[in-house]
Amino acid sequence: xAQVTQNPRYLITVTGKKLTVTCSQxxxxxxxxxxxxxxxxxxxxxxxxxxxxxxxxxxxPEGYKVSRxxxxxxxxxxxxxxxxxxxxYFCASSLFGGGEKLFFGSGTQLxxx
Amino acid sequence: GESVxxxxxxxxxxxxxxxxxxxxYSNSASDYFIWYKQESGKGPQxxxxxxxxxxxxxxxxxxxxxxxxxxxxxxxxxATQPGDxxxxxxxxxxxxxxxxVIFGPGTSLSVIP
Numbered sequence: 665x666a667q668v669t670q671n672p673r674y675l676i677t678v679t680g681k682k683l684t685v686t687c688s689q690x691x692x693x694x695x696x697x698x699x700x701x702x703x704x705x706x707x708x709x710x711x712x713x714x715x716x717x718x719x720x721x722x723x724x725p726e727g728y729k730v731s732r733x734x735x736x737x738x739x740x741x742x743x744x745x746x747x748x749x750x751x752x753y754f755c756a757s758s759l760f761g762g763g764e765k766l767f768f769g770s771g772t773q774l775x776x777x
Numbered sequence: 778g779e780s781v782x783x784x785x786x787x788x789x790x791x792x793x794x795x796x797x798x799x800x801x802y803s804n805s806a807s808d809y810f811i812w813y814k815q816e817s818g819k820g821p822q823x824x825x826x827x828x829x830x831x832x833x834x835x836x837x838x839x840x841x842x843x844x845x846x847x848x849x850x851x852x853x854x855x856a857t858q859p860g861d862x863x864x865x866x867x868x869x870x871x872x873x874x875x876x877x878v879i880f881g882p883g884t885s886l887s888v889i890p
Contacts, residue, residue: 668820699880704786706866706882707821754820763809763870763878768820 666691670755670769677745678777685740685772687755695761696738697722698730700751701771707754713738714761745776789887796854798884800867803848809870810843811878812852816863824852824865854886862888 668689677683689696697712699722709722713732727749729741738757742749752773756766790796802810808829813821827834827841827850834841840853850867864883 697878704882707868707880709878756820763811763826763868765811765823765826766813766821766878768822770818770820 666767668755668757668767668769670753670772672772673770674773676775676777679746680744683742683745683774685742685753685755685774687738687740687769688736689738689755689757689767690736691757691759691767692735693757693759693767694735695759695764696732696755696757697761697766698728698738698740699754699756700724700749701754702751710740710753712761745774747776750774750776785884786882787885787887789889790857791889792857792859794857796852796857796861796886798852798854798865798867798886800850800852800881801848802850802867802869804869806871810841810850811868811870812839812841813866813868813880814861814863815866815883821866857886857888859888859890862886 671686694715698710699707701707708724710728711730713719716732719730752771754771755769758764758766809826811826812824814824815821825836825839825841827843838855842851864885866880866883868878868880870878
């Protein structure tokens with residue numbers, strides 16, 4: 665089944681404790697992206713990747729890192745999480761990017777205390 | 778700045794009626810306009826898209842209308858069903874490989890049985 669898999673689904677952590685949210689897609693998509701979703705603000709892009717080893721900042725990249733060492737995986741790293749990073753995070757992928765149909769994961773609800 | 782917004786944050790319709798969800802955008806340099814549906818606890822799911830050189834596109838029970846003169850986009854859902862209850866996002870994309878998709882804040886559709 666074609667899908668984007670994120671883990672974990674829920675995560676509670678404390679300020680400053682490094683964490684990684686994993687994302688994997690099985691559709692051989694070139695493009696992958698991370699979004700955060702906050703009430704009243706819709707989906708805002710954090711980082712995106714056009715291919716292996718090619719990443720770029722979205723609208724809200726501060727406090728986040730990503731890597732794309734393999735085509736299927738695109739982990740999101742919070743080196744030193746802060747409470748303002750409490751949010752619902754979604755990973756998404758599409759064949760080539762640029763507005764094409766995005767496939768989303770089920771989301772990761774992160775709480776930073 | 779560039780924005781994609783929706784006219785109403787919430788919409789309630791009677792089961793069986795038609796629903797119309799509206800969206801306005803500010804940037805004319807877009808190749809695609811896309812509608813996504815997000816059910817509670819899930820990631821957004823692609824519904825339908827329309828290229829900027831089209832005025833109308835129809836899918837199964839959904840129709841998207843694009844008015845480039847007034848920069849307005851709408852999603853019409855025919856014979857609305859309880860399963861249509863969700864948050865609907867409009868988004869715009871460009872075919873330029875490294876550009877990003879911009880999402881609006883979403884309209885929450887509630888279907889009254």
